[in-house]
Amino acid sequence: MLLARSPSSDVVHVVHITNDQSRSIMEEAGPTPSKETLELEKTVLYLRGWKLWLLTAGLWIGLFLSSLESTIVSTSLVSITNALNGFILRDWIVTAYLLSYTSFLTIYAKFGDIFGRKTMLLLALTLFTVFSTLCGVSSNIVELITFRAFQGIGASGIYSMIMAITPSIVPPTNYGKYMAIVSTVFIVASVLGPVMGGVINSRSSWRWIFLLNIPGGMVSFILVAVYLPMSEASLKLSPRQRLRRKFERSTLARIDIVGIFLLLASSVLLIFALEEGGTRYFWNSAAIVSSLVIAIVLVIVFVIWETFLSESTMVQEPVFPPSIAKDRLPATTLATSFFTSFAFIAMVVNIPQKMQAVSDFSPVEAGLASLPLLLTAPLATALSGFLVENLAVPPFYLITIASALQLVGVGLTCSFPADAIAVPTAQYGYEIIIGIGFGLGLTNLYIFARAVVPETNLAVMIGALTQLRVLGGTISLAVCATILNNHTAPRVEQVVSPQQAQAISNSLLAINDLTPAQQIAVRSAFAEGYHKQNIFMAVLTGIGLITSCFLWEKTPRKAV
Structure with missing residues (x-):
């Protein structure tokens, strides 16, 4: 690989050639390269200098806000x-965001191939900023959950497009280092998130959690719009021609509408069933059973349809x-990303929820209690x-x-007494082990x-990896909420009145109104x-550890 820079340009030319070709080029190349030399060169253009760093700042801000x-x-x-009297629906504030975030990751990756990654990234930044504003002005819990879902669609595009764009920004030899720079996003978001959440809730209105995204989203949009280069084909067209080309019939015909519908529908139904089963609906109720059955059927149909589409001569791209x-x-x-x-x-x-519900921590204290986990993951x-x-x-x-x-860390948390109210000091050490495990695995899966994946499928593969990672977390969150609600509801009702139980389901602050004996129970x-x-x-x-072992090769490959 040779690196060359034009004195008047901020673009690095990266030429991939073999050693034999290198000798030939060195012998033949003069003031005017030979035809044979030009045919041997495969040149990719990469940004460098202040333009690269301004673009990186724009990408960093957008990714930071969505991670935060x-x-x-x-x-x-x-x-x-x-504030909104909806504690029983609390997990939907997170689940709605993660659900839409999860469902659109692979879709964005494919849309980036069809409509252009810069276009899709700018669209994602716009959606994220607009719906962050609407979240901040929500007047009830249902509105907030709805706007969070649309905010998640924007955040999904930010993550998916940045991960797809990054390999084209820097040469492969610098990819690992550049990803380390990008990873500082998660360090800062992990540290500031819990602290900012606690401070905002203690000193101001919770609405600023969402309204703070407005200025950052606008700055990110401007930097990306100005400094992210367009493709060579787009540069030759006028703005009107570029817009017209994106909506030509031949372009729209490439969209796999059926596949998108099946993917979205199956994800939504699956998470709905896992989230609501045992809480608002019984597990054997028609709503839950039908949702699970339809979700499974749609997944099977999705696999069959995508296989058919990939083997057919149709214009649609799976x-x-x-x-x-x-x-x-x-x-x-993919399986390892899902289970880990x-x-x-x-x-x-x-x-943070456990710290407040079990140990009566304040929001700030609860946020600080999760810092060992949140800080060590991005550092790793x-x-x-x-x-x-x-x-x-x-x-x-x-x-x-x-x-x-990860297995060791999570397993050790199970060693604490089941009904312990005080926080064991060892928990913070176990959080560190879990965080290191997750951080080491995250980047290396990418x-x-x-x-192991051809360059033509890399963007979709990265989108699928992220989608399965977030889907696994979303399913886990839904199942965990069901486990908690199914266990606590009958036990709480045994020690408090129905009115007090309802008050606790609306707000954990109601626990402080109980007698000391009731509070302990x-x-x-x-x-x-x-x-x-x-x-x-x-x-x-543990299943994730088993699947990771199947990545073994006689001679384990190194990064490319």
Whole structure:
């Protein structure tokens, strides 16, 4: 690989050639390269200098805001639901965001191939900023949940498009280091999210959790619009011609409408059934049973349809080409991403809730209690980039070690007394183990995917990896909420009146109005429910360790 820079340009020319070709070029290249030399060169243009850093700042801000929404809201759920009288629907504030976020990741990746990644990123930033504003002015819990779903659609596009755009911004030799820079987003969001959520709820209105996205979203939009280059084909067209081309019949014909519908419908029905089963509806009710059955049927139909579409001569392009999952390594990478995400997202949301429901922590204290988990995960992500890039450690080893650390950390949390109200000091150490495990595995799954999937399918593969990772976390969150509600509801009703039980379901602050004996009984019931959640997450994390072992090769490949 040769790197060359024009003195008057901020673009690096990266030329991929073999050693033999290199010698030939060095011998033949003069003031005017030969025809043979030009045919040997495969040149890709990359930004550099201040333009690269301004674009990076725009991408960083957008990714930061979308990442912050998970951690800052998770520590603010109790305060938000206290204000809007909807504690029983608290998890839908997170689930609605994660559900739409999950459902659109692969769709955005495919739309980026059809309509252009810059166009889709700008659209995602617009949606995220607009619906953040609407979340901030919501007047009831249903409005907030609805706007959070649309906010998640925007956030999904931000993440998906940035992950797809990043490989085209810097040369492959600098990809690991650049990803380490991008990973600082998660470090800052993890640290600031819980603290900001607690401070905002203690010092101001919860509405600022969403309204703060407005200026940042606008800055990110401007930087991306100005500094993210368009494709060479688009540069030759006028703005009107570019807009017209995006909506030509031939372009729209490439959209897999059936596949998109099946993917969205199955995701929504599955999460609805898992979230509402045992809470608003009985598990054997028609609403839950029919939702689960239809979701499973739609998944099967989706697989059949995508297979048919990929093998047919139709113009439509499948949302997810089934050929990606036919080989062992890509399929196992997807499965590992799915199962290893179960514990992390649920713990990010549940730890602050547990601290407030069980140990009577304030929002600020609850946010600080989850910092060991939230801080070590992105730090481990940055470390993994260094190990793969600088020390040439094969990603397989790091993924397997990461899965094992997660299982150890989650398993150790199950060793606490089930009804313990006080927070054991060891919990913070276990959070660190879980965070390191998740952080080591996250980036390496993407790096490994780049090594085993053709470049033409890389964007969709990355979108699918992220979609399965978030889907696993969303399912885990829904199941954990069901476990908690099913365990605590009957036990709380045994020690308090129906009116008091309803008050607790609306707001955890109602626990403080009970007698000391009732408070201990209620908090113990919540503690037992969270303990059962940890057992469930340990089992799924163990499956993730098993799937990661199937990534083994006789000679483990290194990053490309």
